[in-house]
Amino acid sequence: MPRSPVLVFCPETIFERVELARDTVNFALFRLKCSWYSTVYLPILCLMPIINVNHLSKTYEYYKKQAGLWNSVKSLFHREKLFTVAVNNISFSIETGEMVGFLGPNGAGKTTTLKMLSGILYPTSGEASVLGYTPWKRQKEFQKQFAIVMGQKNQLWWDLPAMESFILNKEIYEVPDAQFKKTLDELAVLLDITEILDVQVRKLSLGQRMKCELVAALLHSPKVLFLDEPTIGLDVVSQNNIREFLKKYNREKHVTIVLTSHYMEDVEALCERVIIINYGALMYDGGLVELLNRYIDHKLLEVTFTEKVSADQLKKLGKIKERTPQRVVLEVPKSNAKHVAASMLTQLPVDDILINEVPIDDVIRKIFQEKR
Amino acid sequence: MKTYWNIYTVFVQNGVSYLAQYRKDAWWNVAVNVLWVGMLFLIVEVIFSQTATIVGWKKEEVYLLTILWTIVSEAFVMIFGGNTQQIPHMITDGDLDIFLTKPANTLFLVSTRFFLFRAFYRLLADFGILAWIVWRFDVGVSLPHAVLAFFLVVCGIIVHFSMTLLANTLSFWFLRIDNVNDTLVSLHTLGRYPIDVFPKTLKILLLTALPMAFSGYIPVAVLTGRWPWYAVGYAVCFTAAFFCLAVRFWSFALKRYSSASS
Numbered sequence: 001m002p003r004s005p006v007l008v009f010c011p012e013t014i015f016e017r018v019e020l021a022r023d024t025v026n027f028a029l030f031r032l033k034c035s036w037y038s039t040v041y042l043p044i045l046c047l048m049p050i051i052n053v054n055h056l057s058k059t060y061e062y063y064k065k066q067a068g069l070w071n072s073v074k075s076l077f078h079r080e081k082l083f084t085v086a087v088n089n090i091s092f093s094i095e096t097g098e099m100v101g102f103l104g105p106n107g108a109g110k111t112t113t114l115k116m117l118s119g120i121l122y123p124t125s126g127e128a129s130v131l132g133y134t135p136w137k138r139q140k141e142f143q144k145q146f147a148i149v150m151g152q153k154n155q156l157w158w159d160l161p162a163m164e165s166f167i168l169n170k171e172i173y174e175v176p177d178a179q180f181k182k183t184l185d186e187l188a189v190l191l192d193i194t195e196i197l198d199v200q201v202r203k204l205s206l207g208q209r210m211k212c213e214l215v216a217a218l219l220h221s222p223k224v225l226f227l228d229e230p231t232i233g234l235d236v237v238s239q240n241n242i243r244e245f246l247k248k249y250n251r252e253k254h255v256t257i258v259l260t261s262h263y264m265e266d267v268e269a270l271c272e273r274v275i276i277i278n279y280g281a282l283m284y285d286g287g288l289v290e291l292l293n294r295y296i297d298h299k300l301l302e303v304t305f306t307e308k309v310s311a312d313q314l315k316k317l318g319k320i321k322e323r324t325p326q327r328v329v330l331e332v333p334k335s336n337a338k339h340v341a342a343s344m345l346t347q348l349p350v351d352d353i354l355i356n357e358v359p360i361d362d363v364i365r366k367i368f369q370e371k372r
Numbered sequence: 373m374k375t376y377w378n379i380y381t382v383f384v385q386n387g388v389s390y391l392a393q394y395r396k397d398a399w400w401n402v403a404v405n406v407l408w409v410g411m412l413f414l415i416v417e418v419i420f421s422q423t424a425t426i427v428g429w430k431k432e433e434v435y436l437l438t439i440l441w442t443i444v445s446e447a448f449v450m451i452f453g454g455n456t457q458q459i460p461h462m463i464t465d466g467d468l469d470i471f472l473t474k475p476a477n478t479l480f481l482v483s484t485r486f487f488l489f490r491a492f493y494r495l496l497a498d499f500g501i502l503a504w505i506v507w508r509f510d511v512g513v514s515l516p517h518a519v520l521a522f523f524l525v526v527c528g529i530i531v532h533f534s535m536t537l538l539a540n541t542l543s544f545w546f547l548r549i550d551n552v553n554d555t556l557v558s559l560h561t562l563g564r565y566p567i568d569v570f571p572k573t574l575k576i577l578l579l580t581a582l583p584m585a586f587s588g589y590i591p592v593a594v595l596t597g598r599w600p601w602y603a604v605g606y607a608v609c610f611t612a613a614f615f616c617l618a619v620r621f622w623s624f625a626l627k628r629y630s631s632a633s634s
Binding site: 060115118119120121122138140141143144146147148150153155157159160161164167168171172173174200 | 375378379381382383385386389390393466467469470472473474475476481627629630631
């Protein structure tokens, strides 16, 4: 007589995830363990994150060498080995279609994290999955579904027109001719680079080169895009063009984008969610608005006057941040901002008044200083 | 396989495009190469003006050795030369990053991406010189021997590539080893001499651990009947083993890659 199946009621033992389907719809095949030693495979549709990072760490080793000739000679025979923790036990997950800003000062571990998520580096410990794959296994199926753009590195051939690099990527990613043409035409129009496709890369401006780098990265229609400082060194117009493009691309194609940038304008314009790391450790993971609410309890009132106003009059209303005879920036509690603005309008010779949020740069700086 | 063929076709096309940007350089290069081969022949001519044979090698055989060695060297330069020697720089500068993210074999991309088309012109000139030697000295070469020699030349190119790869892969541990390629070039020149002139130990070394003999000596030894045809078996097995060793070492080293700071 067959025994009836009895489930072991411990989530980790009932279901064992045996394979992930590689698609935008996150889908997993679970093996249902039964006490009669048979297994039932259950395809389960579930909302799994497209990027999942668990306790990821990366430690680099390096050698200490003091300056000077004698110390250089000494270091040939003996040198001190040191370790630096670039990424320290970070965990987070990102859902399909999200656009996440990865923030932190220089050396915080942002780029190292991106390099691990794109399979360039092996972690020291921890786990990560992107699109259901372990990135550092460097599986072809995974590599065909993501792209990385590094603002300070070229993938385009310097001495040849960008078009030659696009054709090379077409072959590497096995993009069919028709899809290649369609995607290239779309991207070229969106980024306004139709006229420069046949110009040698070394003759392009930095902004044009970055646009071409983006095209090269997007030709195979990746589902995940890692951008490491894509606007670095660009003028304000080019920065804005890139931002507008990324915003539109994310909206239309539902591509998951992880972005690192030192320009807060990038993050403000593009990302609803930010992950902040410093010294390799995760310090904040959440909405940009929540970040402001959590760390900032004041607003800035920027007021210009029709005539000189004394500092004593202003001190009563709030903390003076900047002041010239006919202009002041006051720091006032958030809850009180409207009331103070109204009082100023009635009591002082106000020409113009603006209630501003604290610049995101200041918020980030404050977080870094507090947690140092 | 088709994908790799397509990728390689683009590499070759890019090589042509690159050449088109620097046309004058290409012709200058061919002229210098012919001059260089001429110098090598002049040295052979001077040596043989003093003696009829060197350890049993006649002048035309040494000419043949010189030109086959040159062909192996030029073919290596054309296909891999500028690439494998760039590996140390790619590692220190972090330029390997982008190749690691591509859905194609990293070693293939790294070692074949620049097809040096101007070396192709030089190679054509070398084949012209080879034809002249065969005609001028009436070198009797049967078709099977010619096929074997061609096959051994291919082995020579693969062995030379493997050796260069092994040496340059060391840069994953020793970041500044630019001189390794200069050393290899110097060692490689040993392949254009009849290695019978060297002491036995060095001869064994050149056939095994430092296999420079594959770049010229072995094809000519088979072609002139010094080595029996079945010696090709050794050459093929050694080439396969040496290539596998180099690729395994590369794959092992790749796991140690730590990129460079941005």
